[in-house]
Amino acid sequence: MAKPIGSSTSSKNEKECAELVQVSWLEVTGVTPKLHASTYQITFQLSLEKGASGWTGAPVFLMAKVGKKGKYKWKKLEVEKLTRDPTDFPSVRDPFGVEIGNDQPDKRLYFGLYEVWSGRWKQGLKVYKATVKQIKK
Numbered sequence: 001m002a003k004p005i006g007s008s009t010s011s012k013n014e015k016e017c018a019e020l021v022q023v024s025w026l027e028v029t030g031v032t033p034k035l036h037a038s039t040y041q042i043t044f045q046l047s048l049e050k051g052a053s054g055w056t057g058a059p060v061f062l063m064a065k066v067g068k069k070g071k072y073k074w075k076k077l078e079v080e081k082l083t084r085d086p087t088d089f090p091s092v093r094d095p096f097g098v099e100i101g102n103d104q105p106d107k108r109l110y111f112g113l114y115e116v117w118s119g120r121w122k123q124g125l126k127v128y129k130a131t132v133k134q135i136k137k
Contacts, residue, residue: 015086017126019049024121026060029112030130037102039136041095042111043088045128046079052124055080060115062090064098067106073098077113079125086128097135 020026028044042064048055063074075096077089090096100107109132115122 015128017128020123020125022121022123026115028127032109032132034107035100035109037100038134039097039099041097041133041135043131044113045086046082046089047084047086047126048082049124049126054120054122058115058118062096062113064109064111066100066104066109
């Protein structure tokens with residue numbers, strides 16, 4: 001169960017987010033419109049609420065592919081290291097980039113944040129936004 005993003009769930013001093021109240025798996029997905037051939041960086045803005053649990057040892061993966069039939073590229077994230085402050089993850093020091101080539105017919109980027117393998121209950125992760133940013137032409 002997650003608290004939805006929206007003005008009815010947040011105060012003016014609090015950033016809007018989806019908070020995972022109690023989940024056994026995590027799947028946050030997105031797809032871009034058609035993009036130009038280039039390299040793109042994907043980040044999720046995340047934080048852990050005080051009292052968050054179940055994330056230690058739970059493998060969270062950022063995954064992306066170019067086109068519906070593309071092959072996934074992935075990066076393992078250690079979300080248990082997050083703080084209560086919204087943070088872009090992965091960091092700019094350790095970015096997750098995906099290259100879209102000129103030869104690829106479907107130039108949409110499919111991406112997501114996943115933890116579906118541990119089977120344990122987890123709580124307290126906040127998801128604020130996902131960003132896809134062009135970093136190289």
